[in-house]
Amino acid sequence: MTTTTICYLVPGIGLKDAERARREARLTEIASSDTTVVVDQVADGPRSIENAVDEYRAMPEVLRFIRARQDDFDGFIIGCAGDSGLEGAREQSRKPVVGPGESSILLGTVGDKRFSMVTISGERARIKRRLVRETGLDVHRLVSSHTVDIPVLELYGDPRKTQSRLIALMHEARHKGAEVMLIGCMSVAFMEPALLKEASAEAGMPLVNPIVTAVKMAEALCAMQRFGG
Amino acid sequence: MTTTTICYLVPGIGLKDAERARREARLTEIASSDTTVVVDQVADGPRSIENAVDEYRAMPEVLRFIRARQDDFDGFIIGCAGDSGLEGAREQSRKPVVGPGESSILLGTVGDKRFSMVTISGERARIKRRLVRETGLDVHRLVSSHTVDIPVLELYGDPRKTQSRLIALMHEARHKGAEVMLIGCMSVAFMEPALLKEASAEAGMPLVNPIVTAVKMAEALCAMQRFGG
């Protein structure tokens, strides 16, 4: 049995130790038992990614990290729903690099499903359209973009409020023709799994979690590299 | 640790016991150690799938099998590069169903790569175009379709000949603008892995194996069902 070690790389410097451990535990639970997931963050960079300036500041750090640590891991996940630096990282790296956004679009819409995306703050629909386009899918399968409009702190402080909001947005998306909702923001993705499953059941619509799709896609690309797939 | 049991269902009745065991071993090697892969075949149906009549005859059998055995497995792979019956199987099944063709297109072309496909006999380009289209990708990313044009028996009898032929076709595909070659036929996909890896290295082009992508995509969809992804 071969073990696969995947680095989940947070492209910012704001991650506290406890939260780092919590996320690593969550990712490990999702991974197969042959896979070790290590959560790390870049040496320098923005505290969090709120806009393009933050994102652009993070991107060269992501590349530096991946170049420096390439021999330590079998693959990398960029820990950000916007897949910051994905294209460049792939260009530089011999090891597979996965973007959570791309993975959720590819694996979460299987069967030609029309989908919507939900983010925490007011990112514009155009940015999500670009993500879909770079993934190589028809951009019009993205039915709509939604925003939970709850500050990050409150998100975890009052999770039931977030849950209700997600349910309401899923109803809205379905009304517009979506068959599935993709979570487009890591803070929501790392919420308590039970809450997200309840929201999905309540709304009667799959709620695709990018941390699940990212781990599984990283495992897939590592296996493809190993087995000639 | 949860164990996942996946059924690789051959949509025909021609599979001998030894070959069944060989394929099961190969798939098990690809799967993570949490996953058990069982190879089975339909109760009735064509000896092999050579044309549309065979394919149509196989499709209701695939549905019957999946409906009858749904509680025995966590997910299904339709053991045929044409994904025969995939759409209907998904409609009928509460468990994830994966088509090797679709999985190779989604996972093998990540990063918006342009690709070609190779089959064993003269399937027309239009059929491959339909497969790409149903996957939801832009059909024009399929650069070309190729045929090894070697009878199945000879394929395994003289594997070096097949290997040379694959290398030649990959050179041809690259000349037309392809960045990756997808194996579009199960007989080639189950060839000796080392031969395929050599062919890929020799041609300097990834050679995507649908049995690797199918197993990994089945694991991904099962995990998504379990973890709310």
Place this chain on the structure above:
Amino acid sequence: MTTTTICYLVPGIGLKDAERARREARLTEIASSDTTVVVDQVADGPRSIENAVDEYRAMPEVLRFIRARQDDFDGFIIGCAGDSGLEGAREQSRKPVVGPGESSILLGTVGDKRFSMVTISGERARIKRRLVRETGLDVHRLVSSHTVDIPVLELYGDPRKTQSRLIALMHEARHKGAEVMLIGCMSVAFMEPALLKEASAEAGMPLVNPIVTAVKMAEALCAMQRFGG
């Protein structure tokens, strides 16, 4: 003057003699006087096509019929709005084969019209999108999919109710941007012509009937085969 004989093949075994005769009369009225239309059904198969299992069961029967009776007809229409088995039938047959769904999409939307489709029961929009895609048109010209939601028996028992429902759905479709409504179900297509024409006039929107487009497209493909068109 050359006579053309077209077989309208019902892919099920539920058609009673009286209804067979009624449908044949209706199709004959639509056909030119050089064309003879014969209604027949498969030897074995589902009573009706309600889901994918039924459809897949019907498909090999359609192929068998067409292969066996190829010399008896100049062309075939598959008597089902889902065009069950169309691709395989074309692969097997030297004579033209027409699908009512495809014919209504090609001939009913001439002039780049945006369109909607109406079916009798809850087929999902995705299935109609696939039909549009296989026809080779831009899938986004399909504005919306609608359901009359009236059991088949009641359909003919209370035709005025169906008519009102069709009018309501056409208003809804136009509001969404559709310029024409396609009938996506044979039970509605074979309703009393006057009722359908009234519905269309009342809603101020063309209501495309797949039995008309199928007969005319079969005549066209037969003529193209004869005259080198």
Place this chain on the structure above:
Amino acid sequence: MTTTTICYLVPGIGLKDAERARREARLTEIASSDTTVVVDQVADGPRSIENAVDEYRAMPEVLRFIRARQDDFDGFIIGCAGDSGLEGAREQSRKPVVGPGESSILLGTVGDKRFSMVTISGERARIKRRLVRETGLDVHRLVSSHTVDIPVLELYGDPRKTQSRLIALMHEARHKGAEVMLIGCMSVAFMEPALLKEASAEAGMPLVNPIVTAVKMAEALCAMQRFGG
């Protein structure tokens, strides 16, 4: 039995009586015995359509003719492979109007075939791309555009030369990936049918004739208007 009268309207003034009669006979042979085809030409306009100035000069004449003679016919065919004035004619007319170019694209490529087009003189590929686009199909299904490069007079004077040229172009188109060749020019379309059929048989590729597809599509649209299709 209802009779349908279709006007095949030449958008120029150069048509001699003998040629008018020959074309009418040819179109009548293609039409069903319920259809009468009358060949006429505009009152004023260019002698022939060689470029955009000719085409633009013809377009208002086409509209005038159709408006003036609308009650005399059940439908119109614009006798020009470029479909000059089609969009405006449809806007003005209560009766169906058919363009040979559009009809050959819709009926000649059924089954999602990739196709090429052949014209008599050097029309640029872009103009054919526009025609495909206006028809509502994916423009990339048009594989290539070809030119016979033989003056019109010589075309009929030395038909065997034209035939050889067509065969050569069909081989070229197939090499590029086309599955069918559409005739994109009326002078070729009205050549001796036997010559065209031989060319198609020799090249092993369908050669779609726009006069056949135009007549059949006109019959289809007239029937749809009459029967609520």
Place this chain on the structure above:
Amino acid sequence: MTTTTICYLVPGIGLKDAERARREARLTEIASSDTTVVVDQVADGPRSIENAVDEYRAMPEVLRFIRARQDDFDGFIIGCAGDSGLEGAREQSRKPVVGPGESSILLGTVGDKRFSMVTISGERARIKRRLVRETGLDVHRLVSSHTVDIPVLELYGDPRKTQSRLIALMHEARHKGAEVMLIGCMSVAFMEPALLKEASAEAGMPLVNPIVTAVKMAEALCAMQRFGG
């Protein structure tokens, strides 16, 4: 310093001298100081362009003018939001020809913006879709088409009413997902600039004026011809 002289050609004969002077002044204000804009109209043609008959009548006149006056100007703008005759004019002319509609679509939606269009009277959405398609953009970026529904005379007589109407339509378009509104009619485009800027500010949405984009695109194409751009 090289001076560029651009002819803004009105494709009708209804333009009074005072209005001609007003429009020339407006266009001159938009142009750079190296550019001279001359407003002229065709010798013969429709009083205004209300439908396809008018448009088709205008098109050959546009070509005649441009051919006759080609040496007098460095470039031409067709003074009509429908770009009447643009394709033919480009075919005939060695000098750049610009269509206001095309220029507003290319320059007004930079950054992959989704957009809506507003016209004065009930042109159908399909016509605007064709314009988008001919420009070479994805037709689905056109979110919706709107109509001010105010007679031309009243437009200038009661400009505040038009302004309110524009604001209301921009709110409607944004609700449907548009990020920018394009003016699709010259009578609105030549309204008092301050009124249009107010409307845009009030609605919080860019209101793209085709006379600005047309002048700037004409300058760009002339520069490209001069500098090898």
Place this chain on the structure above:
Amino acid sequence: MTTTTICYLVPGIGLKDAERARREARLTEIASSDTTVVVDQVADGPRSIENAVDEYRAMPEVLRFIRARQDDFDGFIIGCAGDSGLEGAREQSRKPVVGPGESSILLGTVGDKRFSMVTISGERARIKRRLVRETGLDVHRLVSSHTVDIPVLELYGDPRKTQSRLIALMHEARHKGAEVMLIGCMSVAFMEPALLKEASAEAGMPLVNPIVTAVKMAEALCAMQRFGG
């Protein structure tokens, strides 16, 4: 007369004073006499942009510069054919920002032309496809990507060699179906204009220069901001 001041911002630190002055002179010559073009470079960053690491390093510097100097200019051009940081810069800036790559695609292919691109070193076709896609055009209009394969120093040292190479690539591109060639690299774009014009004339194909299109598009967007266009 209003003067427009545009900053041409080089996203690297390698620009010598003499070359800065030469480029400024060239851009000023292209600009209208109302426009002042200032060439500047970022405070920190890569010496040149050779790969994704360089590009990502440059991107936050571009944003910092534009944010800091926003009140000093009416618009910005990012002086790099890859449009590094364009999307983020637009998000941050109240003033128009232009990418040379995007501008050459939008203005250089007017009339739905199919095009090819030429770069100095081996950038992969996929990167150019992404640029086309972000511009919002159909990616398949990009026929092919070419490389001059001459080191930058030699480029200016032996300009005739570069010219011959460009001519050869244009012939190659036309053979593949391109109607125009876009220069996709600033070092080639700033070559002696006469050499580029000769190459274009010799090859009989337009050779679109991104510095011309960028300046003209910057003037257009500034005018649109001023005049409500």
